Amino acid sequence: MTQKAVRDMDVRRELEERTLEAEGIIRRFLPREEGYQKTIMEAMSYALMSPGKRLRPILMRECAACFDQTSPQALPFFMAAIEMIHAYSLVHDDLPAMDNDLLRRGKPTTHARFGEAMGVLAGDALLNYAFETALQSLETDGTNPAVHKSLILLARKAGIYGMIGGQVVDVESEHIQGMDKHRLDFIHELKTGALIEAAMCIGALLGGADESQLLTVEQAAAKIGLAFQIEDDILDITGDEKTIGKPVGSDERNHKVTYVTFAGLEGARRDAESLTREALENLASLPRKNDFLMELVAYLARRNR
Template identity: 55%
Template sequence: MNSKCDFSKQMEQKVQAVEAVLQEYLPKQKGYQSVIMEAMCYSLLAGGKRLRPLLMSETARLFGEHSLALKPFMAAIEMIHTYSLVHDDLPAMDNDEYRRGRKTTHVVYGENMGILAGDALLNYAFETAFRAFVMDPEESLTIGRALTVLGEKAGIYGMIGGQVIDVKETGREVSKEILDTIYELKTAALIEASMMIGAILGGASEEEVRMVEQIARNVGVAFQIQDDILDVTSTSEVLGKPVHSDEKNEKTTYVTLMGIEEAGRAVEELSEEAISLLHQLPEENHFLEQLLCQLIHRDR
């Protein structure tokens, strides 16, 4: 019990630290276009667990180095994640009216501003990440590697690619192979980016970065399968977003493909492999291990 309380207290403190980083990099609301900055801030400050920047900072800590470039990348990854949610909620996509317990961006600002707010967050994420070159010019090569990962994992070979397949296959049953590809790209890619960038900025070797990528892939896929399960078993009040949305949108999920029990087993297998790989890395970060377990086995 004490361990659980201690983790919760650490989590609260670390999330507050992430919130402070986001505040530091928020766009200034000025000019005739200030409504877009307002919509961006509304989306970005809607709450959430801040898991991706947390995973980035804790993975960097795992390798024992603190890079000056870490903060802008932490803000950037959360901006990219947020833009993906803003676009996911649009009428042309999932058409959701609530996210994290409050009205979605397009409901508050209109569909046109919802589209533009997502676009703006994506572009501003890279504007923010580029600041790392000024903050730590001696680490230009390392920052360049981190930017390459960020771009690839967020793009057509990562999250956007997964979203494309997801949209294309909605309304018809897909194979497990295609479903795994969607989950690996749409959900796992940004978790991979978070942990890989943390490893790169923390001074990890290329081999260690690849191990971190596999850990993150397992965690990301398990996370999405757990999301499938919660969409069926939880409530809107607990999740802060509509449930049964997969059924409404006629999406194949692990639950529709193999049932809740088998889906739960897949979560267990993926998480066990991820933790086993984590233990093979030369250093330990007990908080990171707990965070990964909480992320996979969450109930909301």
């Protein structure tokens, strides 16, 4: 095995462990499946615990570990909340009125399994429950300004100036001839980037970051988010179907304008690499060195190379 292959294996193993840990935390906040409204709890759990790396809660926790207060008591609430927001966005994305997907990673999507009405409601329920969960941190940690800032940031980055905003422009752009680079950047920044920024910034805030450190983390997160998106676009062309979980070349067949359309395959690779390098430099400047976080970011940027 090459040195890179050994390193990749180590990161993957470590990531699997963190994924299990994150899932353990998220599961603690799942509502009990009981009462007349039992079906909605089942649908929420189905959507939330469907296969995934739990990257957002992991990034949140690892960013907290870059600061002095490494395990703040509010952290688990926000780890669960951000995964709920990610999950709800997938449930609503898959609806017939949106992407109309019946399968996600080989499993029936939530509305395919529970019906369309329950798909709408399960998404609503997960979004609402995300805030219900994050707000619980006020009960024990209500005087902590970092908790206030984290709540405000979570709502902002998930909403029309964040993820939903990106989603709206993405949906509308399907009907627009001649997507320009600026509009595409906007979509990527908000649709993929905003929630990663929320995850990493909330981690930093709860860890005790000051204003300027928070800005550093936000910049790193924006670069990481964009690098992920570029990687996705590259993988759609060069990846193999089994790894990426959808048919190769689907973007081209759907005439979807991607990062590669503007930068070319080589240019896209170069940009993803330099974005990752800059993000790693940002992260290296934080008070505590977090080797796993650095390795994870580097690994995610070189997947399937």
